[in-house]
Amino acid sequence: MNTLINISFVAINISLILASDPVPEQIHLSLGGNPSEMMVTYTTFKKADRSIVRYNRLGGPAFDVNADVTHFKDMKDDTMKYEAYIHRVKLTGLQAGVTYEYKCQTDDNWSDVFKFKALGNDSDTPLSVAVYGDLGLENGVSTPQLKKDVKKGLYDTIFHVGDIAYNLNKDGGKVGDDFMNEIQDIAANVPYQVCPGNHEDKRNFTHYINRFSMIDFKSQRMHNHYYSLDLGSAHFIFFSSELYFWSDYFTDHHLKWQYEWLENDLKDANKPENRQKRPWIITLAHRPMYCIKDNDEDCFEHESILRKGRSGDDLKLVTHxxxxxxxxxxxxxxxxxxxxxxxxxSYPIYDSKAYKGTDVYTNPKAPIHIITGVGGTTDRPSLKKELPDWTAFYARDYGYTRMNVQNKTHILIEQYSTENYRCKADNIWSNVFSFKVHNPDTPLKVAIYGDLGLKNGVSTRQLIKDVEKGLYDTVFHIGDIAYNLNSDGGSVGDDFMNSIQPIAANVPYQVCPGNHEKKRNFTHYMNRFSMVDFATQRLNNHYYSVDMGSAHFVLFSSEHYFYPQFFTESHIKWQYEWLENDLKQANKPESRQKRPWIITLAHRPM
Ligand SMILES: [Fe+2]
Ligand SMILES: [Fe+2]
Structure with missing residues (x-):
């Protein structure tokens, strides 16, 4: 009985919406002029007398903001191909990290309620992004998984780098409408940032330009071709590769304007105060600079128009x-x-030279290129047999990229496959790797102590537990080791070294000599350890220095000053000169800037 009543209510509700009513649809978000502003964009096919977005913090009072409405007409030779009203509402003064809910109203018709979390301006907040290109309505393989991800709150924002819907204008714009409705559960809940692809080209990118609302943070202007954003510890630059390829629409002037805008934007992002706050600069566009050679117009041999430029109308002339x-x-x-x-x-690459080897993503010598063009399309490439030498990893599974800008030194990038083959049971394989760049100020955790023996080695047990938990990057034992390494014919030294094995076999165990190591000219100490000086690469257990994290550590021998039977004035002089040299090096501006800390370690105090 109840069911019947419910059904009849639904029927009544539907009948109340007349064909002539403006109903809000294709609701999507993008960032306003800064992270505390959100642009809501939606479409109606009828003109509305009233169009608002009503929003509130969860549980807070609601506010209404009026929409700016533009009448979008896509004409071809005097024939109307598509017509719609695009509504734009900018929500301002949002608080970082706060969840807001909102709905759109056009005349008497309300949309569903959507929720988003406002982003902040803090460059220390981690940022989680999904990035992909080439996602269509037909065979939009990644869309269902992206919806699930967004529902779980996995992303702060999403970047769709061109080729949207295939195509926004197709079937009189219906494909675009259906696509934007299909991704509404994604794009109405997190800012959906885009840049143009070749499939947006029709009638001078008119659907792309009219349907989206990308705002450049610096100029505060809406500019869907190119714009930049500051989010977390990264500066993101979205630009148009398409300016280089559609000479019907874009002249050399257009190229120049974008180029100059890019250079200005990069200059600004590189000002010391900006680069320090946001050390990452990440660009996004549709057509790649490097790709597996297929000799089409945008990627042939080692040249590409995007890399080298174009001149005038001739796409093959690569000059500026x-x-x-x-x-x-x-x-x-x-x-x-x-x-x-x-x-x-790719490996880090510049001018077709790839920097290969181990650890190339730590302080890479050139930009890293990532092509993520497998969002979901009807056309997929065959598996390439030959990969160019700059390719570090290649896959053709449908899916998308997850990027976690963790902080100023680490970015984690994973490629998420939505396909079954080659996948684990949970449908995920990850191509995980991380970058560390810009500064060596990776935090460093060290345990330091002197005077630890075999008998009553009180700290040993706790140190073993700490090391098991991964608390330290390295340990410094500054003299008086085992009491003594040579006692009982060396068996005390052996037993001690075995007792600390769970520590010293798992983290570097750096030592310097104490008075208890002196027997027979420090012979047990000298023979049992292997301390290497970073600058000379030589083994020298008496004195050496190491660079770790943002510190320069100098370990030396206080014992040189106390045992004239072993150490002459020459020995003292040699150590003194070595110390002075080492300190001079560590004090060179470039060294000191990189590692501002200088820390000395020895056994006897001053
Ligand atoms: Fe594509
Ligand atoms: Fe494309």
Whole structure:
């Protein structure tokens, strides 16, 4: 009985919405002029007398903001191909980290309620992003998983780097409408940032330009072709690769304007105070600079128009406004692209030279290029047999990239496959890797002590537990080791070294000599340990220095001053001169800037 009543209510509600009513749909968010502003964009097909967004903090009072409405007409030779009203509402003064709910009203019609979390301006807050290109309505493979992710609150924002819907204008715009409604559960709940792809080209990108609302943080202007954002510890630059390829629409002037805008933006991002606050510079566009050679217009051999530039209408003449030099000069860290329907991560690369080897993503010598063009399309590439030498990882599974800008020194990037084959049971395989760049100020945790023996080695047990928990990067034992290494014919030394094995076999155990190591000219101490000086690469257990984290550690021998039978004035002089040299080096401006801390360690106090 109840069920019947409910059904009849639904029927009545539907009948109240007349065909001539403006009903808000295709609701999506993008960032306003800063992280505390959110732009809500939505569409109606009828003109509304009243259009508002009503929003509130959870449990707080509600506010109404009026929409700016533009009448979007897509005309082809005097024929109307598509017509809609695009409503834009900017919500301002949002508080970082606070969840807001909102709904859109056009005349008497309300949308569902959506929720978003306002982002902040704090450069120390981690940022979680999904990045992908080439996601369509048909075979939009990643969409269901992205919806689940967004529901779980996995992302602060989403970047769709071109080729949207395939195509926004198709079937008189219906494909665009259906796509924007399909992704509403994603884009109405987190800011959905875009840049243009080649599939947005029709009638001078008119659907792309009219349907989205990308705002440049610096100029506060809406500019869907290119704009930049500051989020977390990163500066993100979205630009248009398409300016280089559609000479019907874009002249050399357009290229110049974007190039100059890019250079200005990069200059600003590189000002010491800005780069310190946001050390990461990340660019996003549709067509890649480097891709597996297929000799089409945008990627042939080792050249590409985006890398080297174009001149006039001839797409093959690569002469100016090339972007590779510009991005290299201003220290861009990562470049994201789509367009090629695959996932590909490069080694750091500049001018076709790839920097390969171990640990190349720590302080990389050149930008890293990532192509994430497998959002979901009807056309997929065959598996390439030959990979170019700059490719570090390649996959053709549908999916998307998750990027976690963790802090000023670490970014974690994972490629998420939505496919079954080659996957673990939970449908995830991850191509995880992280970058560390810009400064060595990775925190360093050290345990320091002297005077630890075998008998009554009170701290040993706790140190073992600490090391098991991974509390230390290294341990410094500053003399008087075992009491004594040589006692009982050396068996005290052996037993001590075995007792600390759970510590010293798991973290570097750095030592310097104490008075209890003196027997027979420190012979047990000298023979049992292996301390290497970083600068000379020589083994020297008496004195040596190491660079770790943001510190320069100098370990030396106080014992030189106390045992004339072993150490002459020459020995003291040699150590003194070595110390002075080492300190001079550590004090060079470039060294001191990199490692401002100088810490000495020895056994006997001053
Ligand atoms: Fe594509
Ligand atoms: Fe494309």
């Amino acid at each position: 406004y090339g972007l590779e030099d510009l991005f290299y000069r201003y220290g861009v860290d990562i470049q994201f692209y789509g367009h090629k329907h695959m996932y590909e991560r």
